[in-house]
Amino acid sequence: MGCNTLFHLTSISLTLLTSFYGPMTRSEKRQLQKLIQKLPKENLVRVVEIIQHGRPAGKPCEEIFVDLEKEENVTLWRLYYYVKAVEKAKMLAHSQRSKTPTL
Numbered sequence: 001m002g003c004n005t006l007f008h009l010t011s012i013s014l015t016l017l018t019s020f021y022g023p024m025t026r027s028e029k030r031q032l033q034k035l036i037q038k039l040p041k042e043n044l045v046r047v048v049e050i051i052q053h054g055r056p057a058g059k060p061c062e063e064i065f066v067d068l069e070k071e072e073n074v075t076l077w078r079l080y081y082y083v084k085a086v087e088k089a090k091m092l093a094h095s096q097r098s099k100t101p102t103l
Contacts (some may be wrong), residue, residue, distance in 0.1 A: 029068045032076065034065075035083040043086050050078050065086045 024032070036047060048064055051071065068076060 003022060012071070023073050024068075024080070029076065032080050032083065033068060035087065036079065039083060039086060045081075047079060050082060051075060053078075 023083065036044075039047065051066055053075070071079075
């Protein structure tokens with residue numbers, strides 16, 4: 001299974017999963033905003049892709065302004081699961097480094 005196929009299946013799964021959730025609360029949006037602000041720069045590219053995926057195609061821009069109050073619910077939940085996955089991956093990497101014996 002190729003990377004694009006896996007991404008597409010994950011995207012479909014997230015769309016189905018987010019349909020079971022209600023609208024994101026203000027508190028959840030504030031938490032999401034804080035989590036996005038903590039992301040390393042290399043992960044912000046994916047945040048932009050997720051946001052642009054939910055918007056009509058337009059010309060690429062160097063800067064993007066995100067108003068979480070105006071984003072669609074599915075986009076908000078996709079962002080949330082992405083930033084939580086990054087957070088979990090960082091924690092796993094940190095735990096693996098701390099378990100690796102040094103010579």
